[in-house]
Amino acid sequence: MDFKLSKTHLLMQEMFRKFAETEIKPLAEDMDEAEEYSPELLAKLQRYGFFGIPYSREYGGVGSDTLAYTLAMEEVSKVDASTGITLSVHSSLCCYGLDSYGTEDQKRKWLTPLIDGSKFGCFGLTEPNAGSDAAGQQTKAVLSEDGSEYIINGTKIFTTNSGFADTCLLFAMTDKSLGNKGITAFAVDLHSEGVSVGKNIRRMGIRAASNCEVAYENVHVPVENRIGKEGQGFKIAMQCLDAGRIGIAAQSVGIAQGALNEAIKYIKERKQFNKRISSFQNSQFKCAELQTMIDAARLLTWRAAVAKDNREPISSHAAMAKLFASDVANKVTRDCVQLMGGYGFSREYPVERAMRDAKITEIYEGTSEVMKMVIAGGMKVK
Numbered sequence: 001m002d003f004k005l006s007k008t009h010l011l012m013q014e015m016f017r018k019f020a021e022t023e024i025k026p027l028a029e030d031m032d033e034a035e036e037y038s039p040e041l042l043a044k045l046q047r048y049g050f051f052g053i054p055y056s057r058e059y060g061g062v063g064s065d066t067l068a069y070t071l072a073m074e075e076v077s078k079v080d081a082s083t084g085i086t087l088s089v090h091s092s093l094c095c096y097g098l099d100s101y102g103t104e105d106q107k108r109k110w111l112t113p114l115i116d117g118s119k120f121g122c123f124g125l126t127e128p129n130a131g132s133d134a135a136g137q138q139t140k141a142v143l144s145e146d147g148s149e150y151i152i153n154g155t156k157i158f159t160t161n162s163g164f165a166d167t168c169l170l171f172a173m174t175d176k177s178l179g180n181k182g183i184t185a186f187a188v189d190l191h192s193e194g195v196s197v198g199k200n201i202r203r204m205g206i207r208a209a210s211n212c213e214v215a216y217e218n219v220h221v222p223v224e225n226r227i228g229k230e231g232q233g234f235k236i237a238m239q240c241l242d243a244g245r246i247g248i249a250a251q252s253v254g255i256a257q258g259a260l261n262e263a264i265k266y267i268k269e270r271k272q273f274n275k276r277i278s279s280f281q282n283s284q285f286k287c288a289e290l291q292t293m294i295d296a297a298r299l300l301t302w303r304a305a306v307a308k309d310n311r312e313p314i315s316s317h318a319a320m321a322k323l324f325a326s327d328v329a330n331k332v333t334r335d336c337v338q339l340m341g342g343y344g345f346s347r348e349y350p351v352e353r354a355m356r357d358a359k360i361t362e363i364y365e366g367t368s369e370v371m372k373m374v375i376a377g378g379m380k381v382k
């Protein structure tokens with residue numbers, strides 16, 4: 001067992017950190033205020049290869065691994081959690097499903113432009129009436145009489161990246177009588193006739209990310225766009241979410257570490273009672289507790305990432321990492337605001353944004369309650 005990052009991973013971590021500090025951090029507050037992501041920044045992230053980190057060079061990726069991807073997720077989320085989720089949904093939900101279940105032709109057509117950075121991806125599973133219970137899909141895909149295409153009708157909600165995405169890994173019912181075994185996955189061109197993307201849903205946190213309702217009305221999808229077999233969609237969605245949860249755990253670690261770094265900088269300068277706030281033992285103990293929690297969350301995240309790279313089962317590891325790290329992100333950011341007092345609460349410092357951003361990590365890609373179901377399922381507690 002080795003808890004140290006390799007030289008290559010350390011170099012990548014340093015590169016991600018520099019990029020985040022110089023390119024993302026200066027824009028993060030304005031993007032949050034505007035509730036809009038900067039198209040220039042998106043283009044830069046594409047140019048620097050952020051969207052294809054764990055994917056093969058053969059398809060235009062960086063050819064690295066999940067561990068490197070978690071390092072990128074942590075570094076970008078330290079300064080801006082909206083960048084974290086933009087990257088995560090594209091990479092570990094949309095691309096991962098296409099990479100794992102696409103045929104060679106499908107990968108060339110759909111995956112390559114997503115990981116070489118020429119297109120953006122999103123993931124359409126959640127519906128207004130199917131959230132935690134994703135098997136309750138109402139979106140339907142009906143095969144045409146000649147068997148050449150599916151006609152898709154339905155509405156998805158909270159589709160991250162949908163405001164600018166080109167491709168959606170979409171899930172729809174092909175046979176409702178089969179329950180979750182009747183769900184099928186499709187690669188859908190979001191510029192197709194019948195697709196309408198609604199307004200950005202106004203939110204408490206990760207406000208710069210794009211997150212819209214997407215309606216599909218008689219959308220004709222060629223049969224060759226089906227990913228995997230008919231009825232395999234639920235399995236594909238769950239595997240994508242297992243992978244995605246590692247990214248959300250890393251995002252949580254990043255949010256927490258970013259907030260703690262800011263708080264420490266502040267308390268080393270701020271004086272009350274003629275003493276720096278950092279000189280009070282209460283502040284030192286608090287920082288020690290928070291850093292210990294963050295390190296534990298990071299180790300769980302890396303364990304899940306390394307298990308995925310070693311092709312071991314990851315459901316429980318990923319769920320534990322997300323459950324723990326998202327809780328840590330919420331506790332740490334709340335305590336960092338407290339350490340900084342009124343200034344922490346003010347929008348002059350990025351810690352209040354981190355506290356707002358942290359909440360969603362306990363909800364998306366499976367709530368904390370759903371994570372406990374996954375973990376208990378793996379333990380065979382029932």
Ligand SMILES: Cc1cc2nc3c(=O)[nH]c(=O)nc-3n(C[C@H](O)[C@H](O)[C@H](O)COP(=O)(O)OP(=O)(O)OC[C@H]3O[C@@H](n4cnc5c(N)ncnc54)[C@H](O)[C@@H]3O)c2cc1C
Nearest residue numbers: 123124125126131132133158159160363364365366367369
């Ligand atoms: C900002 C944002 C981005 C998102 N991005 C995407 C995306 O890109 N693609 C996508 O498909 N989805 C996305 N989602 C959807 C997200 O994954 C769901 O919101 C999440 O899975 C929870 O579903 P729900 O909101 O319908 O809550 P519900 O399922 O209605 O749950 C409400 C509460 O009940 C609890 N609960 C539900 N069932 C049980 C149970 N059996 N036992 C105990 N407690 C239970 C939940 O834990 C939760 O606390 C996003 C959501 C948000 C807010």
